[in-house]
């Protein structure tokens with residue numbers, strides 16, 4: 093939540109920063125702002141409520157000449173979205189400007205103390221406290237900006253990725269991180285910083301991921317220096333970015349969400365590549381293979397995640413229990429951390445997170461490790477916090493997901509969980525070689541099968557017109573497709589703002605059935621599987637109460653076709669692989685309903701992609 097970006101070099105800082113903010117807008121779009129140190133040493137700060145384009149409008153007639161600056165796109169936590177609460181925040185005397193992603197938990201205490209010393213505050217944010225504190229220390233201790241930042245960070249409790257610039261010093265940016273992501277890009281005679289590498293990937297592929305408790309000293313014509321809070325210099329570990337610029341653009345699609353839905357054949361291919369080999373006979377997940385003993389001896393697996401990732405985790409439970417015969421529990425990371433978890437060395441905790449930065453999931457990882465569990469991370473963002481804090485793991489390799497509503501990451505997560513379950517089952521002997529080969533063969537065909545499902549696009553677009561103005565939706569599914577129903581409902585509500593509830597189909601008769609009438613459409617995920625006969629009864633129960641039904645069925649289905657109002661046919665696959673196929677029509681349905689309603693699907697209201705606050 094919130095994106096920060098910084099630039100120091102010989103180019104036009106404003107252009108780099110604005111472009112960078114657009115790339116980070118998925119992290120929040122309540123307001124945006126920029127601080128530039130002009131060549132004459134003047135500190136120019138411009139801010140605007142709303143999206144980055146509002147900031148650009150404001151800056152049109154302003155002096156934006158500078159070769160150093162910092163910028164911010166906000167997801168509001170402390171204080172409503174407004175010009176005043178927008179970052180950068182500056183010190184009382186206008187000497188320092190600071191951008192911040194995270195939360196300063198003891199800001200009230202610090203604010204009271206600073207106010208007693210005569211400091212005046214202009215915003216409701218926790219961030220303003222930090223910049224005022226740095227300036228206060230700088231003046232009173234007569235020290236450098238670096239020393240003042242270090243001293244201030246000793247006093248704050250909370251999460252932060254920050255960048256600070258100083259008036260009259262166009263040659264320095266000081267940045268630091270604690271529990272919020274920060275990556276430095278090292279170019280030729282220019283240095284970048286950002287919440288992720290997307291703002292600078294076209295300028296350099298050399299990146300340094302800061303660790304918690306580290307401060308980066310970025311100085312003109314000097315190599316990057318990284319220090320810890322005790323002032324000891326850290327070794328600089330330069331990584332090569334794998335991200336490409338085309339992954340960050342819409343590539344001719346009207347939105348990132350639609351591009352990402354249509355990318356799924358490719359992203360699944362990337363996700364499978366090198367893991368399902370020898371025509372499907374073998375599945376290699378190195379993070380499992382390298383910790384064989386842990387997976388052989390595990391008594392229980394606990395999967396922690398949030399949102400869409402939690403839905404993928406539920407599918408993971410069905411997969412692992414079916415294939416590996418290990419008990420699996422799935423926990424909301426936000427609840428797990430406060431549920432007095434009981435874990436030990438025979439437990440494996442899987443942390444599932446697209447961004448790799450979700451604060452609750454990261455906190456769960458830390459708790460699990462402190463209790464001696466083996467922690468395995470599944471993430472998309474290379475170099476993010478969860479992969480760095482876990483004992484082992486696997487990337488889903490679906491490329492940057494920019495649309496706020498998760499689509500390709502969901503199918504990538506389910507695919508990785510399937511392969512992990514197969515790799516563990518192979519180790520423990522709970523699947524035979526023939527069973528693995530049978531599934532492996534279909535996995536290799538999944539990209540083509542998904543391509544086939546995407547041909548439903550036009551039909552779904554037409555169908556969406558009938559349902560655009562429904563006020564409520566019910567999504568039903570059973571077994572592997574119960575989490576798909578939950579995910580379908582979440583997709584609809586987050587981008588179209590239509591209320592939708594996902595339910596295990598059989599639970600309907602224990603309450604939700606009371607809601608059914610002609611105004612309440614039900615989306616029923618009912619491929620031909622071992623629960624098919626049972627879900628046919630659920631379909632009939634809805635129909636008997638006058639509800640209209642959109643059903644996702646297996647190609648050639650003749651029973652539900654005669655009951656439902658609309659059917660969307662998908663190819664037949666083994667039951668455990670069906671969520672990857674059945675979730676795609678639901679992504680498209682919510683997409684088109686939201687578009688028909690004129691909503692911004694890439695940046696739905698109140699949401700942000702990377703939830704780095706509790």
Ligand code: F6R
Nearest residue numbers: 399400401445446447450497498
């Ligand atoms: C919904 C969505 C969110 C995320 C959730 C967890 O479309 O994207 O529900 O799934 O915020 O995010 P990650 O997976 O990054 O931990």
